Amino acid sequence: MVSASQVVRIMVTGSTGMVGAHTAAALQRAGHELRLLVRDPSRIPRALAPLGVSTPQYVIGSVTDAEAVAEAFRGCDAAVHAAALLSFDRARDAEMQRTNVEGSRLVLETGVRLGLDPIVYVSSLAALFPAEGSLLTAEESVKSPKDLYARSKAAGERVARALQARRAPVVITYPGGVFGPDDPTVNDGVRLIVKFLTSGAFPVTSGGISFIDVRDIAAVHAAVMKPGLGPRRYVLGGHFLPYADLVDCFVRVTGRRVVKLPVPGGLMRGLGWLGDRLRGLGLDVGALTYESMLMATRGVPCDDSPARRELGIAFRTADDTLRDVLQWMYREGTLGADDLGVLARDTGSDLRAESFRSGSRP
Numbered sequence: 389m390v391s392a393s394q395v396v397r398i399m400v401t402g403s404t405g406m407v408g409a410h411t412a413a414a415l416q417r418a419g420h421e422l423r424l425l426v427r428d429p430s431r432i433p434r435a436l437a438p439l440g441v442s443t444p445q446y447v448i449g450s451v452t453d454a455e456a457v458a459e460a461f462r463g464c465d466a467a468v469h470a471a472a473l474l475s476f477d478r479a480r481d482a483e484m485q486r487t488n489v490e491g492s493r494l495v496l497e498t499g500v501r502l503g504l505d506p507i508v509y510v511s512s513l514a515a516l517f518p519a520e521g522s523l524l525t526a527e528e529s530v531k532s533p534k535d536l537y538a539r540s541k542a543a544g545e546r547v548a549r550a551l552q553a554r555r556a557p558v559v560i561t562y563p564g565g566v567f568g569p570d571d572p573t574v575n576d577g578v579r580l581i582v583k584f585l586t587s588g589a590f591p592v593t594s595g596g597i598s599f600i601d602v603r604d605i606a607a608v609h610a611a612v613m614k615p616g617l618g619p620r621r622y623v624l625g626g627h628f629l630p631y632a633d634l635v636d637c638f639v640r641v642t643g644r645r646v647v648k649l650p651v652p653g654g655l656m657r658g659l660g661w662l663g664d665r666l667r668g669l670g671l672d673v674g675a676l677t678y679e680s681m682l683m684a685t686r687g688v689p690c691d692d693s694p695a696r697r698e699l700g701i702a703f704r705t706a707d708d709t710l711r712d713v714l715q716w717m718y719r720e721g722t723l724g725a726d727d728l729g730v731l732a733r734d735t736g737s738d739l740r741a742e743s744f745r746s747g748s749r750p
Contacts, residue, residue, distance in 0.1 A: 396420055397421040398415050398422060398467060398613065399468075400424050402471030403426060403432070404426060404435040405470060405471070405572065407605055408510075413606065414609060420613065423464055429446055431572070435572035451491030452494060466613055467507045469508065471495075472540075473488055474537050475536065476535075476537070484537065488544050492509065496548060497547075505615040506612055508558075508559045510561055513623070513683075514537065514683070515542040516530065516545075517531060517538075522688055523689055524688055524690045526694065527621075535677050535679040548560050559619065559620045561621075563600060564598025568713060569712045571716075581634070582713070582717065590634075590646050590647070591631070592631040593650075593684070595684055595686050596630040597628070597634060597684070598627070598690055599627045599634070599706050600703065601703065601708075601709040603704070608624060608701055621694075623694075628689035628690065637710055656681045657685060
């Protein structure tokens with residue numbers, strides 16, 4: 389907890405998303421005041437109330453709205469820019485570029501012009517993939533991906549790095565595969581993995597997944613809130629789990645049996661290639677792209693040591709994170725007791741949200 393003399397007002401974008409919501413909660417717990425920039429204030433209670441965040445100040449507007457951004461920054465000392473649009477729909481490409489590139493440019497450059505310190509930019513490992521070695525670090529060059537989302541994040545990354553080159557106090561973080569409870573968006577990646585695991589069969593291919601708890605990402609964002617330290621970068625990959633190890637983690641937590649289905653990496657990438665072609669014909673194939681399958685089958689561990697060493701962050705174990713995710717999904721009504729196995733005994737049915745007993749879903 390900071391002292392009264394150290395309390396700062398922090399402007400946060402993306403606070404109704406998973407990373408932004410947990411970051412806002414971590415900042416408020418650390419004693420900071422919040423000012424949110426939100427497009428839809430009706431989403432604030434669902435995102436922040438479960439995390440114990442008291443109603444913060446907010447400004448209504450988009451990250452691409454110069455007047456709203458300027459109003460949100462007024463009187464603030466620091467900022468976290470976590471807002472981003474994720475879509476695999478080609479029809480939303482222009483919107484994604486405006487939000488993730490031009491929106492980031494507006495937020496970051498406005499913060500620098502107004503003298504905020506630090507200004508945290510939440511980037512993505514997708515902007516740095518593929519790695520140039522066997523360990524992905526924050527010193528990787530920015531790549532030129534073809535995926536719509538990854539391309540937009542790479543372009544936003546170049547904006548942030550250009551400001552860092554001018555010694556602006558921009559701090560860039562690169563989250564890996566983000567997991568955790570109390571996700572207001574219930575992201576598709578977590579849903580897909582949990583669906584496979586609870587089905588009793590999981591495809592196991594080459595490569596692995598970077599697995600980090602959203603609460604640990606939020607702790608990093610709170611820990612970097614110290615002015616005068618200049619530009620910094622932190623890769624936050626967490627634990628790198630080969631897919632067989634992810635299955636073993638689920639088995640340890642739930643006691644359930646899961647069949648590992650070997651799938652060649654080449655086949656996964658071929659399916660991604662096919663997904664790109666089908667998307668080009670206007671078909672919805674979700675996140676099935678060649679580059680996503682390339683990242684899934686040829687990913688490498690990340691170098692988190694700077695965050696651990698400089699910020700004193702100890703990441704939760706993958707078992708603890710998965711346990712909390714499954715218990716949260718059970719309480720929310722998206723998983724049943726059979727899905728949790730022995731874990732259901734520790735997650736009393738009386739904890740399930742009343743609104744979900746009637747059969748509704750998030």
